[in-house]
Amino acid sequence: MNSQKLDLLQxxxxxxxxxxxxxxxxxHGYGIARRIEQVSGDLILLNQGTIYASLVRLQQxxxxxxxxxxxxxxxxxxxxxxxxxxxxxxxxxxxxxERVAAVIGRxxxxxxxxxx
Amino acid sequence: xxxxxxxxxxxxFSPWRARALEEEFDEELACHxxxxxxxxxxxxxxxxxxxxxxxxxLGGQTQARETHREAWGYTWLDSLCDDxxxxxxxxxxxxxxxxxxxxxLALGIGSVTAIFSAIDQVVFxxxxxxxxxxxxxxxxxxxxxxxxxxxxxxxxxxxxxxxKSFEAFAIxxxxxxxxxxxxxxxxxxxxxxxxEYFSVLNGKAALGRLFRxxxxxxxxxxxxxxxxxxxxxxxxxxxxxxxRSVVVDNRHYRxxxxxxxxxxxxxxxxxDVFMPLVLGQDPAESEGTCVLETxxxxxxxxxxxxxxxxxxxLGAAPxxxxxxxxxxxxxxxxxxxxxxxxxxxxxSSIHGALLGAVGFLFAxxxxxxxxxxxxxxxxxxxxxxxxxxxxxxxxxxSRLIFTESFILNLAAGLLGLCLAWxxxxxxxxxxxxxxxxLENAACLDARTLVITLGVSLLSMGLVALIPAWKLPIRDxxxxxxxxxxACSESRWLRRTRASLVVACAAMxxxxxxxTGLMTRSVRKLLLVDRGFDARGRIAMFIDLxxxxxxxxxxxxxxxxxxxxxxxVPGIRNVGESDTIPLLNSGxxxxxxxxxxxxxxxxxxxxxxxxRGMGLKLLQGRWLPSRPEGSGGxxxxxxxxxxxxxxxxxxxxxxxxxxxRTSWVVLGVVxxxxxxxxxxxxxxxxxxxxxxxxxPRRALSLLLxxxxxxxxxxxxSVRKIIHQVEPLAGVRTPxxxxxxxxxxxxKERFTLGILGALSAVSTLLAAxxxxxxxxxxxxxxxxxxxxxxxxGASARHVFVSVLGRGVALGICGIGLGxxxxxxxxxxxxxLLYEISPLxxxxxxxxxxxMLAAVCSACWIPAHKAARTDPSRLLRME
Numbered sequence: 001m002n003s004q005k006l007d008l009l010q011x012x013x014x015x016x017x018x019x020x021x022x023x024x025x026x027x028h029g030y031g032i033a034r035r036i037e038q039v040s041g042d043l044i045l046l047n048q049g050t051i052y053a054s055l056v057r058l059q060q061x062x063x064x065x066x067x068x069x070x071x072x073x074x075x076x077x078x079x080x081x082x083x084x085x086x087x088x089x090x091x092x093x094x095x096x097x098e099r100v101a102a103v104i105g106r107x108x109x110x111x112x113x114x115x116x
Numbered sequence: 117x118x119x120x121x122x123x124x125x126x127x128x129f130s131p132w133r134a135r136a137l138e139e140e141f142d143e144e145l146a147c148h149x150x151x152x153x154x155x156x157x158x159x160x161x162x163x164x165x166x167x168x169x170x171x172x173x174l175g176g177q178t179q180a181r182e183t184h185r186e187a188w189g190y191t192w193l194d195s196l197c198d199d200x201x202x203x204x205x206x207x208x209x210x211x212x213x214x215x216x217x218x219x220x221l222a223l224g225i226g227s228v229t230a231i232f233s234a235i236d237q238v239v240f241x242x243x244x245x246x247x248x249x250x251x252x253x254x255x256x257x258x259x260x261x262x263x264x265x266x267x268x269x270x271x272x273x274x275x276x277x278x279x280k281s282f283e284a285f286a287i288x289x290x291x292x293x294x295x296x297x298x299x300x301x302x303x304x305x306x307x308x309x310x311x312e313y314f315s316v317l318n319g320k321a322a323l324g325r326l327f328r329x330x331x332x333x334x335x336x337x338x339x340x341x342x343x344x345x346x347x348x349x350x351x352x353x354x355x356x357x358x359x360r361s362v363v364v365d366n367r368h369y370r371x372x373x374x375x376x377x378x379x380x381x382x383x384x385x386x387x388d389v390f391m392p393l394v395l396g397q398d399p400a401e402s403e404g405t406c407v408l409e410t411x412x413x414x415x416x417x418x419x420x421x422x423x424x425x426x427x428x429x430l431g432a433a434p435x436x437x438x439x440x441x442x443x444x445x446x447x448x449x450x451x452x453x454x455x456x457x458x459x460x461x462x463x464s465s466i467h468g469a470l471l472g473a474v475g476f477l478f479a480x481x482x483x484x485x486x487x488x489x490x491x492x493x494x495x496x497x498x499x500x501x502x503x504x505x506x507x508x509x510x511x512x513x514s515r516l517i518f519t520e521s522f523i524l525n526l527a528a529g530l531l532g533l534c535l536a537w538x539x540x541x542x543x544x545x546x547x548x549x550x551x552x553x554l555e556n557a558a559c560l561d562a563r564t565l566v567i568t569l570g571v572s573l574l575s576m577g578l579v580a581l582i583p584a585w586k587l588p589i590r591d592x593x594x595x596x597x598x599x600x601x602a603c604s605e606s607r608w609l610r611r612t613r614a615s616l617v618v619a620c621a622a623m624x625x626x627x628x629x630x631t632g633l634m635t636r637s638v639r640k641l642l643l644v645d646r647g648f649d650a651r652g653r654i655a656m657f658i659d660l661x662x663x664x665x666x667x668x669x670x671x672x673x674x675x676x677x678x679x680x681x682x683x684v685p686g687i688r689n690v691g692e693s694d695t696i697p698l699l700n701s702g703x704x705x706x707x708x709x710x711x712x713x714x715x716x717x718x719x720x721x722x723x724x725x726x727r728g729m730g731l732k733l734l735q736g737r738w739l740p741s742r743p744e745g746s747g748g749x750x751x752x753x754x755x756x757x758x759x760x761x762x763x764x765x766x767x768x769x770x771x772x773x774x775x776r777t778s779w780v781v782l783g784v785v786x787x788x789x790x791x792x793x794x795x796x797x798x799x800x801x802x803x804x805x806x807x808x809x810x811p812r813r814a815l816s817l818l819l820x821x822x823x824x825x826x827x828x829x830x831x832s833v834r835k836i837i838h839q840v841e842p843l844a845g846v847r848t849p850x851x852x853x854x855x856x857x858x859x860x861x862k863e864r865f866t867l868g869i870l871g872a873l874s875a876v877s878t879l880l881a882a883x884x885x886x887x888x889x890x891x892x893x894x895x896x897x898x899x900x901x902x903x904x905x906x907g908a909s910a911r912h913v914f915v916s917v918l919g920r921g922v923a924l925g926i927c928g929i930g931l932g933x934x935x936x937x938x939x940x941x942x943x944x945x946l947l948y949e950i951s952p953l954x955x956x957x958x959x960x961x962x963x964x965m966l967a968a969v970c971s972a973c974w975i976p977a978h979k980a981a982r983t984d985p986s987r988l989l990r991m992e
Contacts, residue, residue, distance in 0.1 A: 029144060030151040048148070048173050049180030052141070053187035073154070077147045078140075 013046075013054045015097065018090045021064060021082040028077040029055060055080055063089050141184050145177060195512075199519040213492060214524070217485045221528030221575055223876060224481025226535025228571045231474040231869075233536065233564040234543040235467045244318035246413055249283075250454035251423060253410040253431075255447040263452055267410045269395055270440065271431035271449055275412070279430055281423040286316035286411040289393050292813060293365040294661060294845060295350070297357075300838075302350050302845035303659025303814060306364060307387030307409075310395075316413050317379070323347075324358040324373030327392050337392040340369040344377040346388035349848045364389065411454060424451045465945045466866050470543075472939070473630065473873045476623040478571070480880045482578045483616045485524070487884055489583050491891055493517070494609045514584040521580035529572035536564065546865030582612070610892070617884050618928040624881035625932020625965050626939055627874035632957040633940060634867040637947045641860045647788030647797075648697065648729045652821040653852040654830065655696040657814055658837060659845030665811040673841060674805065674815055678724055680836050681819065686829055689820040691725030692805055696816050697790055698855040706773045709760045716756065717800040718773070720808050726751075726785060728820040736767040736783030739804045748779035748807055754787045756799035771801070779803065792859065793948060825851070863946065878965065881928070882972035889921040890976035900980050901988035914981035918973050925969030929962050 020035050021027060027035065032055075033048045058064045063086030071077040082090070149170050156166035174180055207214040253272065254265035276285055289308040294301050311332050313319070319326065322344060331339050340362065342351070351357045360371050369391065414423050431449030433441060493500065500513060664673050674692050681690045695702045701717050708714030723741050726733070739751050750771065757766045770778040779801075787797040819825070819833070834846045857864070893900070900913055940952040950957075 028147070028151075030148040034155070046173075047175035048152075049175040049183055052144070052180060053183040056184060056187035071147075071151070073151075075147060075150065076143075077151075078144045 012097075013050060014058055015090070015093050017051065017054050017058060018063060018082060018086055018093070021080055022087060022090055026067075026069070026079045026081040028071060028079050030077075032080070058086065061089075062086075138181070138185070141181065145174075145180060149174065149177075195515075196519065199516050200523065202516070203520045203523050210492075213488060217488050217524050218527045218531060220481050220484050220488075220880065221525060221579070222531035222535060223880075224478040225525075225528055225532030225568065225571050225575060226539065227474050227873065227876075228478045229532055229536035229564060229568045230539035230543055231470050232567045232571075234540050235463075235471065236563060236567070237544065239463050239467060248453070248455050249414045249416070250316070251412050251414055251420060251451040252454050253412065253427065253449060253451060255449055258446060263450065265409055265452075267408050267431070267449060268433070268436075268440070269406055269408060270433040270436040271444075272408055272410050273395065274430040274433070275427060279412075279426055281414055281418045281426045282412040283415045284312045284316050284413045285310060286313040286413075287393060287395075288313065288387065288409045289406060290387065290409055294659060295362055295364045295389065297351070297360065297362040300350070300845060301659065301661060301843045302847065304346070304364065304388040305386070306389045306391060308391045308393035310393045313390075313393075316411065319379045320376045321373040322376040323355060324371070326373055332392045332394060334394050337394055338367065338369050339372045339392065340364075341373045341375060341390040342371060343386065343388050343390070344375050344379065347374045350388075412451075420451060420453055427451050465943055466862065469630065469866065469943045469946060470869060472942075473627055473870055476627050477873050477877045477880075478575070480620045480623050480877050480884075482575050483620050484880050484884050485575070485579050486582050487613055487616050487887065489520070489524075489579060490609060490612060491887070493583050517584045518576075518580045521576050525572045525576040525579065528575070529568055532572070533565075533568050536568065540564070543869060546862070546869060613888050614924055617881075617888050617924050618931060620881040620884045621925055621928020621965065621969065622931035622935060624874065624877040625929050625961070626936045627870070627877045628961040628965055629933070629936035629958060630940055630943060631867070631870045631874040632961040633943065633947055633950060633952060633954060634863070634870055636954065636957055637950050638860065638863050638867050640950060641792060641863060641948050644789070644792040646790075646792060646856070647786055648731060650698070650852040650856040652823075652825060653728070654819045654821065654825050655699055655850040655852060656817040656819060656833070657847040657850075658817065659814050659847065660812065661841070661843035661845075664841065664844075665813055667806075667808050667811065670812055670815065671806050674722060676840050677815075677817070677837060678722060680840060681817075681833060682724075684829075684833065684836065686821055686823040686825075687819055687833075688822040689724055689728040691728035691818045691820075692722040693719050693725045693816060693818060694812070695719050696818060696850075696852070697729070697788060698852055698859070699850060701790065704773075706771075714799070717798050719800070719802050720805045721802045722805050725802070725818060728818040729788070730820070731788065732786040734784045734786060735765070736781070738783060739802065741804075743806060748777065748803065749782050750779040750801045750803045751783045751785055752781055752802075753785055753797070753800040755797045756801055757781075757784045759799050773801075825849075863948070866946065878968050882968045885921055885925055885969060886972040886975065888924070889917065889973050890979070892920075893917055893976045893980045897980075897983060897988060900983050901985040904983060905985035910981040913983075914977045917977035917980045918970070921973030921977070922966075922969055925966065925973070929965050929969070932965070933958060933962060
């Protein structure tokens with residue numbers, strides 16, 4: 001489809017979901033998927049089914065919790081929200097991500113790109 | 117937090133909840149798709165196109181479901197299964213390790229289970245349901261100064277008819293009679309019992325049946341149930357007795373059943389045979405001459421005091437004769453809880469000692485298992501390091517350790533249960549005070565299973581915790597850098613193992629000391645001088661038929677039997693007495709030296725009794741075999757002479773034995789002791805059997821054999837008695853030596869169990885030391901080789917290896933001796949005439965332990981010394 005579509009690195013989807021929930025509060029699966037796509041300026045086109053696998057993983061680790069509720073347009077939907085330990089994990093992962101990104105950036109920007 | 121726990125719960129049961137989860141997800145998915153469609157429609161797509169786009173973006177419903185299910189997965193369970201598979205695969209390669217650990221743990225778990233559940237059964241479990249609600253009827257006897265469990269129909273019938281406190285009654289009318297089944301006459305105590313008797317007291321038939329309701333009428337009551345022991349004695353355990361006809365006191369009965377060996381229960385008065393009781397037939401019942409033994413089961417919620425008040429009121433018997441009511445006014449009817457009046461074993465020092473000992477054994481077993489597991493993990497530390505370097509978290513690896521411990525302990529628990537199943541009956545035999553206790557001995561009940569489970573969980577925790585805590589994965593780099601040679605034993609491992617070995621040796625030492633003390637104590641008990649030798653002494657009880665019960669007839673019969681038996685080769689002496697030492701005693705209250713009532717032992721004897729018992733004449737002369745004058749005569753024992761006359765000569769003095777009766781002392785004989793633990797001996801007097809004036813129903817003989825009293829010899833004695841009097845009922849002879857041993861059985865059996873526990877503990881401790889020493893030798897093989905190559909003597913190597921092991925052993929011994937010094941005072945009450953700090957025992961057991969320690973280190977030291985340096989160095 002879109003040749004500009006970005007492939008997500010393994011494990012980053014979880015991070016994105018966590019961050020989304022952290023920013024938006026309580027949200028259902030479709031909402032999370034849409035939000036990620038919007039924020040990325042539609043550069044990331046998710047296979048939306050994978051969102052649910054990510055949600056299950058995060059739930060199993062106790063980083064998010066789920067509850068059935070009523071959506072804006074009066075529909076029954078499952079709402080997810082971040083837990084305190086999820087917030088802690090998010091902070092940790094974010095700083096980790098930044099460090100890794102910085103290192104990789106440095107390596108890639110060094111001349112030649114060959115190993116010493 | 118609760119969210120996490122819920123989560124864990126959810127995950128644990130996810131396989132079972134899979135359907136529910138999938139349905140829930142379908143709902144969520146449907147919701148997702150509809151929302152997406154709505155969005156697309158709002159953006160201007162047709163409904164059909166919107167739906168297509170929504171599904172495409174989702175990546176297909178089936179795929180979404182698949183990934184969801186995978187994510188939910190059984191990740192937790194999966195990794196557990198992985199661990200289990202991994203551990204089992206490892207054990208298949210190392211069966212020796214797994215077997216050793218399982219065997220050691222099973223030994224610990226099995227012993228603890230057996231002893232715990234035996235003590236639980238003896239101390240905390242009641243023999244049958246509602247036991248605590250049973251009450252015994254009786255009254256306080258002014259003459260005996262004690263509660264006497266006698267009651268009378270005139271008292272009991274009103275209680276049965278109008279009593280509101282009672283649920284059911286077990287009534288027995290006790291009588292003495294003679295039974296004849298065609299061969300021998302036997303004196304029996306027969307009990308006529310009411311309809312509910314066996315149901316209240318939990319009597320069950322081992323053969324045949326118990327009474328039917330219609331047999332409790334005068335016409336149908338000629339049926340009989342035999343008590344188990346009597347059936348074995350009199351009928352030689354013949355299963356064909358059912359349906360046979362027997363005569364008891366001229367009345368014919370048909371045998372319908374034999375009771376199980378667990379009846380009668382402890383504390384209940386035994387009867388040999390049982391018949392149905394039909395009350396209201398005998399006019400003597402109102403006279404208070406028909407004595408009953410009555411047990412009532414109180415209604416639930418009725419207190420003993422309430423029942424007591426009601427019994428006293430209803431038991432006043434307004435319809436009884438005046439004489440009976442006068443007597444009743446002196447001692448009204450009372451109730452006594454059966455659980456109180458029977459001696460229930462309370463938690464005592466024996467139980468404490470056994471629990472302590474088995475606790476030590478358990479600890480030693482666990483420590484040994486921990487030690488083996490530690491070594492294994494140490495050998496695997498490279499692998500663990502790699503796992504940890506590849507991202508295996510500490511908790512993930514701890515989980516592996518717990519899984520391994522779980523598998524080992526599961527196997528050990530099952531094996532331990534089998535062990536407990538074998539051991540429990542043996543232990544129960546020691547602790548149980550009655551056969552009833554043995555009823556459930558063989559089966560392992562739910563309580564036993566719970567105990568095993570608890571013990572296994574405990575050992576699982578112990579075996580997992582230390583390795584998990586001490587696991588060398590702190591820094592994988594260090595481990596990985598250790599290069600290929602794993603010859604250096606890491607310091608933490610060496611130290612941990614050394615302290616474990618020392619702890620084992622110390623605990624084994626405590627057990628050995630305890631066993632040593634018990635051994636000496638039991639040996640002292642065995643050597644106690646009772647004042648007579650029980651060896652070769654046989655007691656024989658003969659029930660006399662009616663025509664031989666009068667004093668004169670009885671005397672003539674006794675003389676004839678004694679004379680005949682004295683001619684039997686192998687019999688040295690024959691004597692008659694109304695009581696036989698160790699079996700019974702004739703207690704009597706007489707006016708003491710200062711006139712106050714004093715309890716003494718009074719026996720009539722034939723002259724042969726003194727010689728038969730081997731008593732020594734200290735002063736005066738023996739009792740004469742014929743009356744010599746008109747007055748009564750007696751021989752007294754040392755204690756009585758001492759108490760009545762002090763240092764004065766008692767010969768020829770008179771002792772009052774009743775208000776108006778005094779007898780002349782002819783001689784003083786040596787004391788003998790029945791209770792070997794008591795320091796003092798009861799005053800005792802003997803009088804000639806020709807002096808008795810009341811009819812007697814039985815004759816007890818004491819036979820002193822110069823040869824081993826074989827069954828054939830005893831059979832010939834029986835035959836001779838029957839030649840003299842065919843109707844005489846000869847009971848099974850009793851070996852006094854066995855009775856003497858029985859008196860200290862409690863100590864002997866406890867010693868047996870303690871001995872076994874401490875032997876196993878010592879072996880385990882030695883095994884631990886052996887494994888530690890040989891492991892370090894195997895790791896230092898290269899060092900040893902180099903040292904030998906450089907000229908160290910084999911002897912030197914041997915001593916250095918041995919020295920290290922023995923040093924650890926000595927640490928343990930020292931620690932164990934100090935612990936014994938503190939702990940053994942708790943078994944003081946089990947020890948007879950020996951201090952818990954007996955130096956002899958401490959030295960002997962320490963030497964024994966040292967020997968065990970030395971032999972454990974000997975083999976590895978020997979192996980080290982015989983290393984061939986050239987071969988070792990060539991191997992590099």
